[in-house]
Amino acid sequence: MANTKTSKPDLKEFLITYFKGVKSEWGKVTWPERRQIIFETGVVIFVVATFTITVYLMDIIFKGLLGLITK
Numbered sequence: 001m002a003n004t005k006t007s008k009p010d011l012k013e014f015l016i017t018y019f020k021g022v023k024s025e026w027g028k029v030t031w032p033e034r035r036q037i038i039f040e041t042g043v044v045i046f047v048v049a050t051f052t053i054t055v056y057l058m059d060i061i062f063k064g065l066l067g068l069i070t071k
Contacts, residue, residue: 032040
């Protein structure tokens with residue numbers, strides 16, 4: 001009678017091996033300092049706000065210009 005078990009690894013074994021690898025790599029990560037995170041977050045918020053305001057102003061300008069064309 002043939003062996004019914006396949007040769008591919010078990011899901012449980014795969015997950016255990018995977019998470020052991022993740023845990024070992026996690027310790028090698030160099031995390032930024034708190035000041036750097038706060039500064040870079042501020043820069044991102046500033047850039048997003050600047051682009052948002054710019055697009056909004058362009059929308060108002062183009063809407064006004066198109067309003068002049070249809071009159």
